[in-house]
Amino acid sequence: MAKQELTGALMVQGTTSDAGKSILVAGLCRVFYRRGMSVAPFKPQNMALNSAVTPDGGEIGRAQALQAQAANVPLSVHMNPVLLKPNTDTGAQVILQGHSIGNLEALDYHEYKPKAAEAVFDSFNMLSEQYQHILVEGAGSPAEINLRKGDIANMGFALKANCPVIIIADIDKGGVFAHLVGTLELLSEEEQALVKGFVINRFRGDIALLQGGLDWLEEKTGKPVLGVLPYLHGLHLDAEDAVPENVKADDNQQFKIIIPRLPHISNHTDFEPLRLHPELDVEYISHLETIPPADLIILPGSKNVGFDLQWLKSQGWEEAINKHLRYGGKLIGICGGLQMLGKTISDPLGIEGEITDHIGLALMDFHTTLQAEKQLTNVGGKLAFTDAPITGYEIHAGITHGKALENPAVLLDSNHEDAKPDGAISTDDQILCTYLHGFFDTPDSLQAILDWAGATTIEQFDINTQRESQLERLADAIEDSLAMDDIISITQKQ
Known part of the structure; x- marks a missing residue:
């Protein structure tokens, strides 16, 4: 310029x-x-x-x-x-x-x-x-x-x-x-x-x-x-920091999504396309609140994954998630939420505090190690289970490895032969996780994810048009x- x-x-x-x-x-x-x-x-x-x-x-x-x-x-x-x-x-x-x-x-x-x-x-x-x-x-x-x-x-x-x-x-x-x-x-x-x-x-x-x-x-x-x-x-414009207040669902919102309001929840703007979708009932669940039945549970990003993982367990979410999966519900983990779904989270440098090893929810076969240097990139690609294009951005300090990643959720730079896999989908197709923020911002991919989750939505929602x-x-x-x-x-x- x-x-x-x-x-x-x-x-x-x-x-x-x-x-x-x-x-x-x-x-x-x-x-x-x-x-x-x-x-x-x-x-x-x-x-x-x-x-x-x-x-x-x-x-x-x-x-x-x-x-x-x-x-x-x-x-x-x-x-x-x-x-x-x-x-x-x-x-x-x-x-x-x-x-x-x-x-x-x-x-x-x-x-x-x-x-x-x-x-x-x-x-x-x-x-x-x-x-x-x-x-x-x-x-x-x-x-x-x-x-x-x-x-x-x-x-x-x-x-x-x-x-x-x-x-x-x-x-x-x-x-x-x-x-x-x-x-x-x-x-x-x-x-x-x-x-x-x-x-x-x-x-x-x-x-x-x-x-x-x-x-x-x-x-x-x-x-x-x-x-x-x-x-x-x-x-409705992206909030600076405070998580938006829950809004009472109406008769058109039949598909229920719940998100734990983690003590250090980060980038909750990821969920604005869901919260503002006219056919979705999205509710944040706060400290000591009853965890209601839902069609989809989403574990959000966190600025202190170890602390928030322990909070999650103390609030009864581990039992609630396992019950949800037994009854056929779907589960998505975004960034820190992805890390929580694995077997362990290791923090050898003490980036998040004095406790350096955490036992995850063990719902996915992978392990995460926190590192000092962040991944900060804008990316694009497609969902691995459909041709729907997707864009997003990575902000995370963890490196995740394990067998579950062999079945990725997203293929980044998918127009190239060396497309980079991201995240994972469980073998029973009930759990999807990714490091991508902005995961729901692209209308076609949002619709494909909702279809995967079992939502029979009619309208296609575009958060970018809505923001404008x-x-x-x-x-x-x-x-x-x-x-x-x-x-x-x-x-x-x-």
Whole structure:
């Protein structure tokens, strides 16, 4: 891409987590793109277990991948230079410009922040050479007093980059005026000067009933309200981190799929094509919840496979899965879920903790050894039991070997004679496992997998078409509800 002169940047910060930062940046990216503007998303520091693989073999937060799709630009590791993937309550794997530098405890990472800051501004400068506009997403809240020192995620970044800020708050949570005024009051004068306005998110009802509060907020703070986004019922876009809430099934959803909500579940966006399919009833089962009967059980990916395997057993899943298989049910394992299905998981380097050997569910004849270096690749091929094409991406540190792999589930690069096998299908055809994330994203392969599982679905579902329609819907709402000319003007005044 030819070098472009940076016109401006804008940062979206929130009063809380899940205030709507990711969605607003995605929507603004699509609005800027529709207006013919060169734009890219950027998040200095992200903490999430949902990630995507870039074309150059790096790893970034899944939200930035969605924002890049909204902007219609290729993924880059520089869109999310620091990604923290929690693997314990106090520690995380640190991904720096797409690649792991190892695990750090919270206090150790605090000491590492100056080096992380170098990566952040290096990546920001590189994007600034390629795109005219950069839309920056903050993390959590800028008013977290205990995290202010050495901050690179919110105002620490904005100050150094001299980047204007708008603050978004979720009125559906309640207390929206307290959130906005309180957040602003906890900022320094220099930081307050960077705040150019507010956006209120998820409003239900007649906007006239809110007007008095908006007038008060503007008079109180001296900052304009740049718009009020309505509550968009049924808006389905990839979640930043939190697993979506279960939705009560309707009469059209006869095929039941259950997924354990592992303590360290990763890339649960894999299951959005299933969760949003109009004919499937998908339910996440949480800690101590009863495991209901189902047609299909899926074991998801995990950032700490050994810990989550023991949790799975403690919750009664081993017995439930064996009973499910005895009654003819189908079972799928994705990435970490694949590893759990084998006989053993060995962690000789202590990547996931002090316990280095784990006994798996022993439902497939293979063994896994965790290694320091991750496999990070975008791949394509076909399902081994049909000609249906499939695309996906690998993010895993394990190497799996064993007899069960002689009957693969997927053939990667299947147009070549040296097609690489992936995963396995059990000899009784009841269990399928793969390392591929995005396993259900291709419509033809999704239909073939559902046929294999015994689902008599009628409609073919395309998650990619769905994402595009939802991004367009979000952009329309932003155009209708926000002062876009003012927002663009703020972006350009630096």
